[in-house]
Amino acid sequence: MTLPYQCPDCGTELGYKGLCWRCRTAANRRAALAWTPEELSAKEQEIIAQIEDVPDDFWYLLCCRGRLAPEIPRAALAARSFWPSALYYHAPTDVRDGLIAALMETDAAHEANELMMCLGMQGDDQSLAALLALERNPRPWHGKLHVEPSVYAQCGGWTFDREGRRRTLNYDTCYTLVHAASEEELCRSPVRIARPREENCPHCGSRMADMLVLDGRDARLRFLGIDGILTATCCPNCVAYAEPILSRYTLDGGSEVLSYEDTGDTTYIEEELVRIFENDLILGETPVPLFYGARFEDTCTLGGFALWWQDWEYTACPDCGQPMKYLMQIHWEALTDYMEGTLYIEFCPDCQLVSMQHQQT
Numbered sequence: 289m290t291l292p293y294q295c296p297d298c299g300t301e302l303g304y305k306g307l308c309w310r311c312r313t314a315a316n317r318r319a320a321l322a323w324t325p326e327e328l329s330a331k332e333q334e335i336i337a338q339i340e341d342v343p344d345d346f347w348y349l350l351c352c353r354g355r356l357a358p359e360i361p362r363a364a365l366a367a368r369s370f371w372p373s374a375l376y377y378h379a380p381t382d383v384r385d386g387l388i389a390a391l392m393e394t395d396a397a398h399e400a401n402e403l404m405m406c407l408g409m410q411g412d413d414q415s416l417a418a419l420l421a422l423e424r425n426p427r428p429w430h431g432k433l434h435v436e437p438s439v440y441a442q443c444g445g446w447t448f449d450r451e452g453r454r455r456t457l458n459y460d461t462c463y464t465l466v467h468a469a470s471e472e473e474l475c476r477s478p479v480r481i482a483r484p485r486e487e488n489c490p491h492c493g494s495r496m497a498d499m500l501v502l503d504g505r506d507a508r509l510r511f512l513g514i515d516g517i518l519t520a521t522c523c524p525n526c527v528a529y530a531e532p533i534l535s536r537y538t539l540d541g542g543s544e545v546l547s548y549e550d551t552g553d554t555t556y557i558e559e560e561l562v563r564i565f566e567n568d569l570i571l572g573e574t575p576v577p578l579f580y581g582a583r584f585e586d587t588c589t590l591g592g593f594a595l596w597w598q599d600w601e602y603t604a605c606p607d608c609g610q611p612m613k614y615l616m617q618i619h620w621e622a623l624t625d626y627m628e629g630t631l632y633i634e635f636c637p638d639c640q641l642v643s644m645q646h647q648q649t
């Protein structure tokens with residue numbers, strides 16, 4: 289099938305005139321990165337004026353510039369605008385107190401749902417105390433929600449246990465993946481994506497893949513505290529259908545996939561798998577803001593916050609029972625046009641276990 293138009297930047301065939309979504313997002317990113325201090329202030333005023341229906345520029349400001357002036361969550365609270373929860377990321381204490389008061393007052397489950405996410409994003413010890421109090425003494429709306437307050441906290445990259453002890457689940461450093469400029473650059477990268485393995489999947493017959501091979505000894509990756517190699521192994525086909533697939537790594541580069549369910553008829557196209565293995569993605573040179581990959585699906589990121597298509601999901605480590613730490617997201621479209629959705633990689637550093645799970649719209 290031939291479509292009538294082409295993206296002027298990349299040549300992708302389109303049913304409409306203009307840039308494809310990927311090139312448009314890239315152009316918007318470039319524009320946001322070039323905003324002058326005056327333009328930034330003007331954008332913030334525009335966002336505040338539209339706080340009840342947050343414009344895309346909010347996301348470009350947060351994702352590309354890592355900037356969230358305290359006036360923005362203040363305006364959002366004043367307008368009782370609790371969506372998206374990222375409006376309240378590390379919001380100042382007066383805003384936090386307002387959120388807690390609103391949560392303690394509300395009778396409405398949908399509002400409690402949004403407010404608990406906002407407190408998750410705010411994330412300080414008073415937010416923890418408020419969520420812990422609600423977990424210990426559930427309100428009438430509790431039965432209408434599907435998860436506990438400690439799971440709401442996870443949307444802000446942390447959680448707490450029964451005793452109220454905090455556990456951090458996200459890293460406060462973020463890198464994006466970029467295309468290698470040369471074969472040499474590709475070989476040198478401490479992060480490689482989708483490396484084919486020798487063995488085949490026992491269920492569907494596909495080549496198994498190391499979806500991530502990461503050398504934590506690289507200076508850029510020291511923040512992870514991995515003194516060696518982390519490998520994440522799964523069937524790149526079955527992972528889209530199965531529950532999280534788990535693998536166990538050793539710091540010397542070893543990896544063993546744990547048995548996973550047979551999901552029945554899963555088909556794949558051999559040539560597309562080969563294309564996945566041919567990707568040239570490597571670790572970017574310098575860190576990017578924490579939300580860089582949390583809104584727009586044109587870029588894969590390591591650390592920071594993920595773009596969850598459904599609710600956030602932190603796999604419980606089968607060995608120690610703790611929620612795993614979020615490590616990275618790989619958008620399948622970055623590897624092949626044939627697949628959609630995102631692969632999320634999490635791990636338990638104590639037990640050296642990795643979880644790989646898939647979500648899509």
Ligand SMILES: [Zn+2]
Nearest residue numbers: 295298308311
């Ligand atoms: Zn394009």
Ligand SMILES: [Zn+2]
Nearest residue numbers: 489492523526
């Ligand atoms: Zn398979």
Ligand SMILES: [Zn+2]
Nearest residue numbers: 605608636639
């Ligand atoms: Zn564990």
